Amino acid sequence: MGxxxxxxxxxxxxxxxxxSSLIIALTLLIIIFSILYKGLPSLSWDMIFKxxxxxxxxxxxxxxxxxxxxxxxxxFGSTFLAFILGLPLALYMxxxxxxxxxLVNAIRFLLDLSWGIPSIVYGxxxxxxxxxxxxxxxxxxxxxxxxxxILPIMVRAIDEVVKTVPGGLLESALSLGSTRSxxxxxxxxxxxxxxIITAILLSFGRGIGDAASVLFTTGYTDYIPTSLLQPxxxxxxxxxxxxxxxxxxxQNRAYASAVILVVIILIISILxxxxxxxxxxxxxxx
Amino acid sequence: MIICLVIVIALPFILGIGLYFKSTLLLxxxxxxxxxxxxxxxxxxxxxxxxxxxxxxxxxxxxxxxxAGPICLLTTIHLTQYADKWVLKIMHxxxxxxxxxxxxxxxxxxxxxxxxxxxxxxxxxxxxxxxxYSILAGGxxxxxxxxxxxxxxxxxxxxxxxxxxxxxxxxxxxSKWQTIKHILVRKAFPGIISxxxxxxxxxxxxxxxxxxxxxxxxxxxxxVFQPGYPLPALIANNYGEMLSIxxxxxxxxxxxxILFVVVLLFNMASxxxxxxxxxxx
Numbered sequence: 001m002g003x004x005x006x007x008x009x010x011x012x013x014x015x016x017x018x019x020s021s022l023i024i025a026l027t028l029l030i031i032i033f034s035i036l037y038k039g040l041p042s043l044s045w046d047m048i049f050k051x052x053x054x055x056x057x058x059x060x061x062x063x064x065x066x067x068x069x070x071x072x073x074x075x076f077g078s079t080f081l082a083f084i085l086g087l088p089l090a091l092y093m094x095x096x097x098x099x100x101x102x103l104v105n106a107i108r109f110l111l112d113l114s115w116g117i118p119s120i121v122y123g124x125x126x127x128x129x130x131x132x133x134x135x136x137x138x139x140x141x142x143x144x145x146x147x148x149x150i151l152p153i154m155v156r157a158i159d160e161v162v163k164t165v166p167g168g169l170l171e172s173a174l175s176l177g178s179t180r181s182x183x184x185x186x187x188x189x190x191x192x193x194x195x196i197i198t199a200i201l202l203s204f205g206r207g208i209g210d211a212a213s214v215l216f217t218t219g220y221t222d223y224i225p226t227s228l229l230q231p232x233x234x235x236x237x238x239x240x241x242x243x244x245x246x247x248x249x250x251q252n253r254a255y256a257s258a259v260i261l262v263v264i265i266l267i268i269s270i271l272x273x274x275x276x277x278x279x280x281x282x283x284x285x286x
Numbered sequence: 287m288i289i290c291l292v293i294v295i296a297l298p299f300i301l302g303i304g305l306y307f308k309s310t311l312l313l314x315x316x317x318x319x320x321x322x323x324x325x326x327x328x329x330x331x332x333x334x335x336x337x338x339x340x341x342x343x344x345x346x347x348x349x350x351x352x353x354a355g356p357i358c359l360l361t362t363i364h365l366t367q368y369a370d371k372w373v374l375k376i377m378h379x380x381x382x383x384x385x386x387x388x389x390x391x392x393x394x395x396x397x398x399x400x401x402x403x404x405x406x407x408x409x410x411x412x413x414x415x416x417x418x419y420s421i422l423a424g425g426x427x428x429x430x431x432x433x434x435x436x437x438x439x440x441x442x443x444x445x446x447x448x449x450x451x452x453x454x455x456x457x458x459x460x461s462k463w464q465t466i467k468h469i470l471v472r473k474a475f476p477g478i479i480s481x482x483x484x485x486x487x488x489x490x491x492x493x494x495x496x497x498x499x500x501x502x503x504x505x506x507x508x509x510v511f512q513p514g515y516p517l518p519a520l521i522a523n524n525y526g527e528m529l530s531i532x533x534x535x536x537x538x539x540x541x542x543x544i545l546f547v548v549v550l551l552f553n554m555a556s557x558x559x560x561x562x563x564x565x566x567x
Contacts, residue, residue, distance in 0.1 A: 010463035017364035020357040021373065024437075025380050027430055031387065031395045038398055089290040096287075107295060109557060114297050116484065116553040117546060118491020120518045124542035125301050127525070128308050148297065155294060202386075209388025212493035212518070216525045236390040240494065243394065258394045262387070269383050 032262065039259035042252040048260065052222040062222075064257050067238035069224045073139060074214065074234060075207035078146035082154040082203055085147075087196070090158035091184040095170060108159065114152035119213040122149040127216035137219030140228040145217045149210065150203040157202050161195030162188060194275045201272040205265055211236035235261050302546060309540035312533060321540070327504050334537045336544065338506050342421065342514030345507055346496060347489045349425025354433045355482055362440040367466055385434035393498030396427040401499055404511070414511050417501070422510040424500035428489050436485040439560070443477030444470065446564050477563040483556030487549045493518035517541050 050063035097104050126145030135141050165188055173183040189196070211234070219231025220241070235257060242254035312321070316334060324335030365377055405418030447470055455465040471478070501513020502523060521541050524534070 006461060006464070010461060013360075013463060014364075014368060017360040017368065020360040021364050021369070021377060023357060024361055024384070024433060025376060027433075028380050028384050030399065031391070031430075034395060034398050035391065085290045085293065088287045089294060092287045092291065105561075107291070109561075110295055110298060112557055113550060113553050114294070116487055116549060117298065117301065118493065118518060118549055120491065120493040120521050121301065121305070121542050121546045121549075124521060124539060125304050128304050128539065151294060152297070205386050209386070209390070211388070211390050212522060215522055236388055236494065239390050239394065240498070243397065243498070255394065255398075258391055262391055265386055265388060265391075266383070269379075269386050273379065273382075 032266075035255065035258050035262055038252075039255035039257075042256040043259050044256075047253065047256050051224060064233075064235065064238050064253070064260070066222055066224050067233040067235045067257070068260065070139070070218070070232035071208050071235040073225065073232060074142050074146060074218065075204050077139070077143040078150060078207050079154075079200060079204045081143065081147040082151045083200060086151055086154035086158060087189075090155050090162055091188060093159060094162040094165075095180050095184045095188065098167075098170065108156070111152045111156050111159075115156060119149055119210050120215070123213040123216050126213065130217055136229070137217055137231050138229045139218065139225050139232045142214045142218035142232065142234075143228075145213050146207050146210070149213045150207050153206055154199060154203045157199030158192070158196055161192045161199060164195075165191055194278045197275045198272045201268050201275070205268045205272075208268075209236060209261065209265060211240060235264075298550065302543070302550075305539050305543040305546060309536050309543050311536035312540050322544075325506055329531065329534045329537065332533065334533075334540075336517070336541065338504055339515055339517045339520050339541065340544075341506055342500070343490060343516040343518075345421045345510070345514055346424040346428055346500065346516050347486055349422065349510065350428035350432055350489045351482060351486055353426065353429035354436060354485060358433055358436040358440055358481075358485075359478065362437060362444055363466060363470075366441060366444040367462070367470070381434045381437055384430070385438070389431065389492060389495040390498075392427050392431050393495040396423055396495060396499035400426050409511055412511070416511045417513075419499060419501035419513055420511050421500065421507050421514040424496045424514065424516070425510070427495050427499055428492055431492060431495060432485040432488045435488050436481050439481040439484060440474075440478065443474050443481060443560070443563060446477075447473050474563070476559050480556035480559040480563070483552050483559070487552035487556070490552070491518055491545055491549050493522050497522055517545050521545075 044063075046061065047063040048068065049065055050061070051066045052062035052064070053060060093104050093107060122145060126141065126148065129144070130137070130141045169187065169191070170183060173187050174180070178186070214234055215237070218234060218237075220233050220237060221231045222233070223230075225232040239254050239257045239261065242250050242257060245251060245254075312334065321334055321336055322340065323337055324333075325337035325341075326333040326335040327338060361377075365374060369377075400423045401418035403418070404420060404423055405416055408422070409416035409418065451469055451473060452465055455469045456462070460468070496516055497519040500516060500519060502515050502519055503513040504515055505513075507514040521538050524538055
């Protein structure tokens, strides 16, 4: 092949590669722009601060406050539970089991597998579990299901952060006479706080955005739940239900609700970006 | 701590066992082969053929991969080998945000943009009169959903290739593109295949977004412009009626089990392959 042809080939592929990067960036812009364009005109304070009144799904007044609050309850609850279960595990893997590489890798592998299981499967399993335990569709059943769903994400995300702490820190803490648990919670935890917050935000975002896992377990209601045993609405499902209405006005409200969800997700994304930046700044470098 | 450990380790196993027990009711008087190879879906008269749903799932996943695969590979090479700092600065958050957008939003976007595009432009272009709610729409929406996922893995794979390899190739007089084409891509090949495998398993289980644009007609799709009815959509669409008919309930749990097994196998194979690739580091 002549050198000129070779150069041309490289140039050709460079152009294509640049275009495909551009496609990805543009797609994101198109998605956000088209949701905002369609949803913003229908977005009003009523949408955010009112619960559905009678006939909301036939175009009468009201808003999706029930779904916003329901989603927040659900994701706060399950993120909290997943954190309580996940943080000790992630620290345990990196501090107590630090010598048993094979075991830790096996756990990581299983966690990655659990991460890959579709959320609808978690939903179906949560439903089975709920029937087995004799529960009704409720906030609690939803929280349990979502906790199972985000637990692997939480553990792996914290694990990735803790993994980056230099091994010397563990050795010096232990040589100063602290126990492994003290090292875990007093030293490693503090060192990783910003990264752990990012992990929490990631799990929270997953929890608030997922519809399939809570489809069977939370039920749906127009009211804001006042106890864990009541059914609750969620934002993704609310969007889904409004969109399947034949009435254009209700569909427009679905687009407005989509704007609310997108804004929540963007806020989470920006926050976690800020924390990651801070994390890099605070880290001790050896 | 041990309890948390046990919960987490046992999670996939419990999931599988739970779903299996729920689906034994159906498996008692239907053979698995029968269920998987017939397409007769009439739950009320006791006929449960999953073939339609399986074929729809395969179609949608295939299209998603065909679209996402090349774009992701090219973008990865661009980002890891050629790109300036400012490109990385833009693309990193873009990939992160794409990964974080909830699937229901992708579904809304599909209805707003992809479905009208297919019915107004793509369909007529091929001389078809279509509604737009089709396998193709599902595939397009899905391809964008799995892109950030495949990209993240591909970037990691390309970053683990030792730079000595590249230096050796360059010092022998190969051009940068030749090095990429003959050395890097070849070296990363198992990693690329596994990244695509993980993308496939992601795509296969995705529910709400696909459900919203794919049409949901219980008929084996004959082409990309026809509506389809993937497995996850089947489970999600019927959750209201599940309790009333035990056999129906069992059939949907079997659908979840099939999904679980397929995704798990794909996941396992791909992850093992990636672990092997990363060992070369």
